[in-house]
Structures are given as structure tokens and as C-alpha cells.
Amino acid sequence: MRAPRVPPTAMVLGGVVSVQFGGALAAQLIEKLGAVGTVSLRLALAVPILLVIARPGLKQRTKRDFLAVVAFGIVLGLMNLSFYLSLERLPLGVAVTIEFIGPLGLAAAMSRKRRDLIAVAGAALGVVLVNGHELSAVNWLGVAFAGLAGVLWACYILLSAETGRRFAQLDGLALAIVVSALITTPFGFASAGSELLHWHSLVAGLAIAVLSSVLPYSLETLALRRMKPAVFGILMSLEPAVGATAGFLILSQRLAVIQLAGMACVVAASIAITRTPASEAPDI
Secondary structure, three states, X not given: OOOOOOOHHHHHHHHHHHHHHHHHHHHHHHHXXXXXXHHHHHHHHHHHHHHHHHOOOOOOOOHHHHHHHHHHHHHHHHHHHHHHHHHOOOOHHHHHHHHOHXXXXXXXXXXXXXXXXXXXXXXXXXXXXXXXXXXXXXXHHHHHHHHHHHHHHHHHHHHHHHHHHHOOOOHHHHHHHHHHHHHHHHHHHHHHHHHHHOHHHHHHHHXXXXXXXXXXXXXXXXXXXOOOHHHHHHXXXXXXXXXXXXXXXXHOOOOOHHHHHHHHHHHHHHHHXXXXXXXXXXOO
């Protein structure tokens, strides 16, 4: 008897939980290594894990296949660098809120149904309510980095789907992570130096690599083969709520009533978009 297939929605939600709890752990490591050092260590340690799991083959690959995976890797690396740089200058909630403009914009651009647009608007309202009270204390350079991360996040969604169509299983993701690590590692050593190789940094970095890179990116890559990017974007709107929960459990960050109201808006929008019939789902 064949094991039941895991629904793509469950994969995305699992990735959301994993990456946000990994982010909470990363917030602690950033105090020691800085943002650039932390993200470079995370990606570098994810490389051997994914290469062992995927064992990607390079034979019979076209030039377009390699261009797709290189583009995916570049976007992946720059997205993480931009977001971690924003975290050095902005509160976590503000950075996540600004970054989320990217996937929300993608979902809105791809939607052709009024109900989908209403759901996107509801998710946007929820994101603002979750962290809107912090927007008066922003650093404009941090805003720029978070906005860039949002644009790159939208590109990541599209390139992840394209790479998933061209490469079997996790082959494309493993190769893309190699590209990302090659881009970020030099910056990491320039920023954190030998601290990257301290045993405590390596242990913490390995945990963050699994939670923030290996698990979420693997689940998202597999899910995007069976899910519309616009629907994926709305499901990712749960990240602020899950991130706030992870912050409460790991970093003792308490939630205000307005934040809970925002989370309710986001969850309602996610349910609305995922209940859209397949024949009516936003197209690519």
C-alpha cells in the first residue's frame, strides 16, 4: 500500500514553522557573529546536508537548466543577506512586515478573481496590524534592505517553481544552495572572521541551517511543483504570526491585542485563498 502524499499546503506550513523558529535561534547568534556572518554560516552548513540528501547529477543538463539554478542560487543568497542586514537595523517585526510586501505583491499581480484580491488585502491588513505600531521607529537603510529582501522573495518564489520543474526531487535546490554559499561565505569571513569556526558557532549554525534552510527550502521546492505561486504567497503570510509565536516561546517577546487581531486577519485570508477551487486559482 502506497503512503499517502503529503499535501503541498502542509509542506508550506511546515516550512513556515521551521524557518521562523530557526529565525528565533538566529537572532541569538546574530549578537555574536553579526547578520552577514550568521547567514553565511547557515548557508555553508546547509550545503553538505543537501548534497548528501539530493546527490544531484549534472549529466544531460541544458544551458537553460544551469542558468535557472544559478539565478535561483543568486536570488536565494542575496535575499537572505538583505533580510539579515535589515535585522541589524530594524526590529524583527518591522523587517518581516516590510519584506512581506514582496510575496503579497506577487499574489496580487497573479490574481484574476475579486475574492483573491480581497484575501490579499485582508492579509496585507493583518501584516500591518501585527507589527504596525513599530513603524514609527524605522531606520531607512534597514527599510531599503527589507524592501530589497521582499522583491527578492517574490523572485525566489518564481525561480523555485521554475527550478523545481527542471530538476528532479531536490537536485536544483542543492545546486542553488551551493551557489548561495559561494556568494555569502567570503562576506561572512570578512565580517565575523575566525568566530565562524568556533564550536559554539558551528553547533548553533548547524541547527539554524537545518531549520532555516534545509527543511523549509526543501519543503517549499517540493510544494511549488504542485501549487500555484500566488497561493504559495498567501500561505507564506502566516510567517509574521508564526514568527511572533516563536519569538514568544524562545525570545520571551509578548504579544499585544492588536497583534493577535492582525494574526486573525492573516489566517482568515489564508483560508480564503486556499479554499479557492483549483479551476479558479490564480495562474502563473
